[in-house]
Amino acid sequence: MKRSILPLFTVFCVSVCLSWAKSASQPNLIIILTDDQGYADVGFNGSTDIPTPHIDRIANEGVRFTHGYVSFPVCGPSRAGLITGRYQGRFGYRNNPTLNPFDPVAGLPLEEENMAEVLGRVGYHSGIVGKWHLGTHPQFRPNVQGFDEFYGFVAGGHRYFPEDLVYQTIEEVDQKGGWYSTKLRRNEEVVETDEYLTDELSNEAVDFIARNHEKPFFLYVAYNAPHTPMQASQKYLDRFPHIDDKLRRTYAAMVSAVDDGVGRILAELETQNIDEDTLVFFLSDNGGAGNNGSSNLPLRGSKGGVYEGGMHVPFAFRWPGQVPAGVDYEQPVSSLDIMGTMAGLTRVRIAEDRPLDGVNLMPYLQGKEQGPPHEFLFWQMFSAREGAVRSGDDKLVLQSDETVTELYDLGRDLGETTDLAMTQQKKAARLRAAYDEWTSQLKPCPYDRLGTWDPAKPRE
Numbered sequence: 001m002k003r004s005i006l007p008l009f010t011v012f013c014v015s016v017c018l019s020w021a022k023s024a025s026q027p028n029l030i031i032i033l034t035d036d037q038g039y040a041d042v043g044f045n046g047s048t049d050i051p052t053p054h055i056d057r058i059a060n061e062g063v064r065f066t067h068g069y070v071s072f073p074v075c076g077p078s079r080a081g082l083i084t085g086r087y088q089g090r091f092g093y094r095n096n097p098t099l100n101p102f103d104p105v106a107g108l109p110l111e112e113e114n115m116a117e118v119l120g121r122v123g124y125h126s127g128i129v130g131k132w133h134l135g136t137h138p139q140f141r142p143n144v145q146g147f148d149e150f151y152g153f154v155a156g157g158h159r160y161f162p163e164d165l166v167y168q169t170i171e172e173v174d175q176k177g178g179w180y181s182t183k184l185r186r187n188e189e190v191v192e193t194d195e196y197l198t199d200e201l202s203n204e205a206v207d208f209i210a211r212n213h214e215k216p217f218f219l220y221v222a223y224n225a226p227h228t229p230m231q232a233s234q235k236y237l238d239r240f241p242h243i244d245d246k247l248r249r250t251y252a253a254m255v256s257a258v259d260d261g262v263g264r265i266l267a268e269l270e271t272q273n274i275d276e277d278t279l280v281f282f283l284s285d286n287g288g289a290g291n292n293g294s295s296n297l298p299l300r301g302s303k304g305g306v307y308e309g310g311m312h313v314p315f316a317f318r319w320p321g322q323v324p325a326g327v328d329y330e331q332p333v334s335s336l337d338i339m340g341t342m343a344g345l346t347r348v349r350i351a352e353d354r355p356l357d358g359v360n361l362m363p364y365l366q367g368k369e370q371g372p373p374h375e376f377l378f379w380q381m382f383s384a385r386e387g388a389v390r391s392g393d394d395k396l397v398l399q400s401d402e403t404v405t406e407l408y409d410l411g412r413d414l415g416e417t418t419d420l421a422m423t424q425q426k427k428a429a430r431l432r433a434a435y436d437e438w439t440s441q442l443k444p445c446p447y448d449r450l451g452t453w454d455p456a457k458p459r460e
C-alpha cells in the first residue's frame, strides 16, 4: 500500500524549499506517452505477468495518479488535448482525422497553441520522437507547429520492422493502410533504419537528451507501442515464455521494449547530471484496446468508449526533489493538466482567448492546495454521441445518443457495475446540467474522419 500524499507534506516542504530556487522555473520536461496501453499493464498498477521496472521508477520515485485520465478515448483527439491543455472539442478535434496528406483541414488548427510553441517563448528547445497524428498535410507537421526537432512519422500508427517501411513519404501511399509503412523522417528528410521501431525511437530520445542537456528542453516521446500492428522482436518475445496466449505475449513484449526505452531515458538523465532538473510525465494516450491483448482490469470497457477502461490510464510524474516520492495522488486529474503544470512552472503567458482547461498540479502535489483540482471532468465521443462527466466520485455516463443515463459511484464501484441513476436523480441532474453546459461550448468537427481517404482512388 502506498502512502497518501498529505502527511508527507511537512517533511517534504523543507527539502523542496531548500532546492526550489535552482531549477523550479525551467526544468527540462519529458512526456513519455504510450499508445493503447491498458490501465493494468504496468507494474505500478499491479501487473504481474508484464514486469515494467523502469516505468515503475517514474511512479515509485514520484507520484502515482490513481485516477488519471486522458481527455478522449482514442489516439488523435487525446493527443490534441494533451498537447494544447484544452478540451480538443473546443476547436473541433472530435474524431480521429483522415490521414490524407493532401487535406488542408484535417489537423490541429494552426491558431491553437501547443506546448512546443508556448515553451519556445521562454527559451525551451523542443523535440518530438515518434507518432504525431495531429495532421499529415505539410502545414500541420511538427516542425511548423513549434517543434525544433521531429523524428518519427505523421500517421496514427506504424509498422515496427524496418523491412516493412516501403514508402518514401505518405504522399506516395497508394493503398489503404499504407500510411503505416512509410519511412521515418528526421524533420523533412527521409531516413533509413535497421532497428525495431521502439528501439529506434528510444535511441533517438536518448540522443536528443545527450545533445540538448545544457539548455532547457521539452521532449515528447510518443511511442506507438503497444498499438497495432502487433509486432515484437524475438529479443522481447523471449522474455515471456510464461504467457501462452500469442496476442498477450506479443503485447507484453511490445510493452517490455518500451520499458527498456524508459530505462535508457532515465539513465541518460543521470549520465548528463540533469536527473533533478527534469520533470518526467508518463501516461497512455487512451485505455487498452480490445484488439491488442491489453488489460484494463478492474476497469470496465476499453479504448473507444466512455467507461473507465476507455480513458482512465496509467499516469505518473517524477521529478526528484520537487515531486514527493512514492506516494499516491487520489483526486481525479487529466492529461490536460500536463500543459497546465508546464505553464504554471514556467510562468509563460497563455492567450486570454484560449484559456487552458488543465491546471498546474504542482501546488496540489506539494500540499499547498487542498481539494480536487477539477470540479468536473468531461468527455464526449464522436458519432455515437456517448459522453461522460465526473465530479468527485460521481460519474454520469451517457449512451445511445445521450438518451440513456447511467450514474456510478467510483469510490465504491470503480468497475461501474451498479447504475444509481434511478435512485439518485438529483445527483444525475446536476452532472447532466454541467455536461450540457460544457458541450454547448464545443465546436463542430470540420474534417473527414479516419478511413475516409482511399489512396487507390485518383485525387479530385
Ligand code: CA
Binding pocket: 035, 036, 074, 075, 227, 285, 286
Ligand atoms: Ca491510442
